[in-house]
Amino acid sequence: MTHKTYDFFILGCGPAGQSLAISAREAGHSVGITESREYGGTCPIRGCDPKKVFYGAAKAMNGVIRLQGKGFKDKPAVSWPDLQAWKSTFTDPIPPATVKKLTEKGIECLEGAAMFTGPGKINVGDDVTVSATQVVIATGAKPAPLDIPGKEHYLDSAGFLEMEELPKRLLIIGSGYIGSSFAQISATMGAEVTVVASGDSPVDNFDQDLNDLVTKAAEDHGIKFYFNTKAAGIEKAADGSYEVVCEPEDGEQFRVATDQVIHCAGRVPNVKGMGLDKAGIDFDDKGIAVNKKLCTSVSAHYAIGDCANSGLPLTPVATYEARLLADNLFQGKNREVDYLPIPTVAFTLPPITAVGLTVDQANEDERDLTIKFEDTTEWFSNAHVNAVVSAYKLIIDEKEDLIVGAHLLGDHADEVINLFSLAIHQKIKITTLQHLVLAYPSAGADIKKMIG
Numbered sequence: 425m426t427h428k429t430y431d432f433f434i435l436g437c438g439p440a441g442q443s444l445a446i447s448a449r450e451a452g453h454s455v456g457i458t459e460s461r462e463y464g465g466t467c468p469i470r471g472c473d474p475k476k477v478f479y480g481a482a483k484a485m486n487g488v489i490r491l492q493g494k495g496f497k498d499k500p501a502v503s504w505p506d507l508q509a510w511k512s513t514f515t516d517p518i519p520p521a522t523v524k525k526l527t528e529k530g531i532e533c534l535e536g537a538a539m540f541t542g543p544g545k546i547n548v549g550d551d552v553t554v555s556a557t558q559v560v561i562a563t564g565a566k567p568a569p570l571d572i573p574g575k576e577h578y579l580d581s582a583g584f585l586e587m588e589e590l591p592k593r594l595l596i597i598g599s600g601y602i603g604s605s606f607a608q609i610s611a612t613m614g615a616e617v618t619v620v621a622s623g624d625s626p627v628d629n630f631d632q633d634l635n636d637l638v639t640k641a642a643e644d645h646g647i648k649f650y651f652n653t654k655a656a657g658i659e660k661a662a663d664g665s666y667e668v669v670c671e672p673e674d675g676e677q678f679r680v681a682t683d684q685v686i687h688c689a690g691r692v693p694n695v696k697g698m699g700l701d702k703a704g705i706d707f708d709d710k711g712i713a714v715n716k717k718l719c720t721s722v723s724a725h726y727a728i729g730d731c732a733n734s735g736l737p738l739t740p741v742a743t744y745e746a747r748l749l750a751d752n753l754f755q756g757k758n759r760e761v762d763y764l765p766i767p768t769v770a771f772t773l774p775p776i777t778a779v780g781l782t783v784d785q786a787n788e789d790e791r792d793l794t795i796k797f798e799d800t801t802e803w804f805s806n807a808h809v810n811a812v813v814s815a816y817k818l819i820i821d822e823k824e825d826l827i828v829g830a831h832l833l834g835d836h837a838d839e840v841i842n843l844f845s846l847a848i849h850q851k852i853k854i855t856t857l858q859h860l861v862l863a864y865p866s867a868g869a870d871i872k873k874m875i876g
């Protein structure tokens with residue numbers, strides 16, 4: 425048994441953990457970090473980035489499909505293995521590059537799952553014990569357990585991103601950020617896709633009017649939805665295919681035959697099985713309890729990123745929390761978390777996005793807010809690429825001349841939403857935005873039509 429002692433010890437090397445580790449080291453502390461899987465974390469290895477590589481290819485294909493007979497004659501052939509190899513050129517270098525970067529900075533990189541034995545006391549695997557003055561937990565999230573008969577047959581989101589071939593038929597359980605994106609990627613690249621979701625729209629948590637248009641686009645891509653329906657079991661047939669038992673909220677149980685089942689029915693914080701109770705750290709199913717400075721129930725023990733019961737489980741939120749904690753610990757600041765407004769994107773085709781107030785929040789707001797919704801499919805920026813759907817919804821405080829919420833659906837919505845985030849965050853007056861000169865023709869310039 426080897427014993428190691430550090431000023432700071434960090435559990436988990438995703439975007440949150442590594443950012444904090446580097447800040448602690450640059451502040452002159454001795455720092456150790458441990459990782460139970462590959463160094464780098466979910467986002468660059470089995471999350472945002474590999475998904476975006478597949479999405480990029482699907483988006484290119486979608487553009488060609490829309491212009492069939494308008495300049496294109498045939499659809500290009502898809503090689504999923506080549507696409508998988510292309511994706512791996514981004515993901516494979518991450519673990520060694522991360523370890524190299526951290527080691528060169530003087531951070532000791534351990535390998536193995538961390539397990540608390542008491543406050544400031546952690547075992548790493550069977551051979552290493554650690555004592556640390558300050559501890560940062562950044563263990564992220566993992567797929568929620570989907571406890572149904574036949575659960576051994578499904579792939580989770582990481583499995584989807586590693587598939588060597590695109591199956592002919594694919595059934596996706598869940599239609600949140602991940603399921604909605606995977607459904608569109610697979611359908612566009614040629615699979616017959618069925619989505620079984622307990623919610624009532626293709627992208628839970630996004631604006632309902634925009635969701636209706638996403639349904640139209642998804643059905644145009646041939647995706648079959650069963651909403652308000654739970655996947656209740658998976659059975660394997662003799663020929664290697666599967667039957668998924670589906671239970672609608674109202675109505676009879678039915679079955680869908682498929683070649684592959686993907687579990688995208690939510691993620692949960694990684695908090696169990698690491699002895700948090702032995703250290704006296706409070707947590708529940710929503711994550712580790714933290715105060716506004718991201719301190720847990722035990723002093724000098726902090727939690728950041730997806731494992732903390734604080735902001736949304738998104739990469740920019742994880743790194744924001746790491747920055748805030750570093751400012752407080754190493755720069756003498758006294759910052760408290762303040763999450764609004766955070767732009768979010770579900771990478772459907774086209775992407776659906778949101779920042780600021782939702783319609784429900786606007787309806788409950790004391791201010792007299794105006795809601796403006798418009799279908800923009802026929803606007804030139806969308807029509808010239810034969811867009812299937814495009815729209816926006818703005819929530820406006822006319823008295824203060826401010827935008828307080830923006831919901832966009834369209835080819836470039838994932839970029840344009842950042843302009844609205846800036847306007848909302850910096851409280852830029854609508855009249856100021858109206859006077860801006862913006863590049864034409866561009867999707868960004870459409871904001872002037874939206875606020876005109």
Ligand SMILES: Cc1cc2nc3c(=O)[nH]c(=O)nc-3n(C[C@H](O)[C@H](O)[C@H](O)COP(=O)(O)OP(=O)(O)OC[C@H]3O[C@@H](n4cnc5c(N)ncnc54)[C@H](O)[C@@H]3O)c2cc1C
Nearest residue numbers: 436438439440460465466471472538564729730737738739
């Ligand atoms: C398919 C998918 C797509 C996504 N797309 C987006 C997107 O487009 N945009 C976006 O903003 N977010 C996206 N996310 C979410 C994003 O990946 C996470 O919010 C982000 O990675 C959180 O960073 P983190 O550092 O908190 O956790 P993670 O990146 O999950 O890192 C935590 C690390 O801790 C390790 N660990 C866990 N337990 C232990 C232990 N006991 N000991 C040691 N190590 C441990 C894990 O192995 C992991 O590497 C996506 C997620 C998925 C799954």
Ligand SMILES: NC(=O)c1ccc[n+]([C@@H]2O[C@H](COP(=O)([O-])OP(=O)(O)OC[C@H]3O[C@@H](n4cnc5c(N)ncnc54)[C@H](O)[C@@H]3O)[C@@H](O)[C@H]2O)c1
Nearest residue numbers: 598599600601602603621622623654655689690691737769
């Ligand atoms: N683009 C992004 O920013 C991005 C992308 C991916 C993930 N993420 C983050 O990861 C988190 C998790 O994403 P997610 O898509 O896994 O979860 P989610 O919570 O967004 O969606 C889960 C879906 O599964 C459904 N569901 C749950 N149990 C079911 C069952 N038994 N049968 C059928 N449907 C069922 C829910 O109704 C919902 O549609 C998100 O909250 C998000 O913060 C973000």
